[in-house]
Amino acid sequence: MNYTLHQLLVFLKVVETCSITKAAEELHLTQPAVSIQLKNFQDQFEIPLTEVLGRKIQITEFGYEIAKLVKPILDQINSIEEKTLAFKGQLTGKLRISVVSTGKYVMPYFLGDFMKLHKGVDLVMDVTNKSKVLESLENNEVDFALLSILPKDMNLEYMDLLDNDLYLVGDKKSTLEIRNYSEDIFKDLPLIFREKGSGTRQTMERFIEGSKINIQKKMELTSNEAVKQAVLAGLGYSIMPLIGIKNELQSGQLKIIPVNGLPITTKWRLVWLKGKKHMPVPNAFLDFLNTEKCRILDTFFADLV
Template sequence: MNYTLHQLQVFLKVSETKSITKAAEELYLTQPAVSIQLKNFQEQFDIPLTEVVGRQLYVTEFGQEIARAAENILNEVHAINYKTMAFKGQLSGKLKITSVSTGKYVIPYLLADFMKLHSEVELMLDVTNKNRVVKSLERNEVDFALVSVLPDMNIQNIPLMENQLVLVANRNFDKPKRPLTLDEIQQLPLIYREPGSGSRHVMERFLEQQNIKITKKMELTSNEAVKQAIIAGLGCSIMPVIGIKNELQNGDLQIIPAEGLPQFSQWNLIWLKSKNLSPAAEAFKNYLLENKSTIIQTHFGWATQL
């Protein structure tokens, strides 16, 4: 057999994504390039690694075994590179973080200066919904997770800052001179995030605590979709302030005062108590403990002045 590390990398990504198209996107390759590498890799085995049923690609049982072996080989290669860097006195390794979707407005600022200081650290960042974040932690697939609602798990955490949620409407909404009453909120068409979202959790907790029954509602799967729906006049929503800075500044959205609002949750960086942090992960944790106040004040001080 004469397979290359590149072929192992391509096959592993195909096995993870179950798609040549998605593998090509994540590897920054063309689809034909991935297909050729997959074909060349397959030719070295008498047993099929993948099969196509309908239009869906599946990894065979044998292919899954080879994928696990490929992952182990690539991990060993990465370990050699990291040890070389460590011997030269440079911090290196992989830093794996997952974040709930609204956290995309927070996590880049927590990472930016750290990554500049340690250019040999390889960052793997996944921004997704809360349910997938929790699963990634449970499976020990990541070092840290950024969440606004703490999961019921055996974790450690670094509290970061308040996550302020407010009632948001578009520029055409007649802003009242006094806060909306609970009865008035009940009459609004409200736009929800999808089940499992931290923002939806806080919103539903508020509505339940105030015994507000919403009859006109819409459900969307991202903060960006919710913002565009509000701007278009489809309704209002209870949203995190940090995700609407630009829209507030240009006047597309406005905060509507209302009884019981704003609501608050807390941004936290969390990790499993049982997790043995890598040198890169330990360095990031210590960096954040030392610098979080400065980062938050510099980049999010505006949110406390609304």
């Protein structure tokens, strides 16, 4: 037997993702490179680790047993690297953040320079829907979450990062003129909503309910990107966060329809459980944001603030 650490890493990632394609993406390798490493690892066993059923790779019972042994080996290797960096005086450890889907346009800019400064920090950032973000936060599975609307039933601390402005948006072929409309305009528009539970959906519904508008036609889609593509295709209008559509506005593919009462402004907030005792890496990230937040806003969000 002559396993390499690279083979162990590739095999474990294939087991975790049940996909050569996804493993390749997460490891920043090509699919052929992953397939070759997997084959070289498999060739050292007489019992199959994986099998292909249809077009999908499946992990055998033996494969799962081997993966259980591989994981602590790789964990120990990571510990060696972390100890080495620690003895050199560098910050080491994990930073775990859960981000609502639209937050993907925000959070990376607040992380970039921090990750460059601290090479020993591993970032685990999950971009998902609001309910899963709140679940991971409540279960103390993450250090921080990025939200635009805070839940009322959770005891949280937070740091404001950026204003979140939401406008009524249509595609470039919209016949609506660029002038101020009353809220009555919504009665005749086909509106596109995010799924229930989304922060954008909640903000949109509060505005509509507060204006006592009776919506006639509406669609529901499960991501901000899907809503944006639907608006671009001329399927309807939506109230959308400016942060996610600024490129399309600049290129003229989308246009803002001015309406009384808009924009709606919420805050992008980095939140954590009240009283949480942060480890050194999350503490260092908070210190970094306290020092660098204004510079980051000026550098990347000057056209939004």
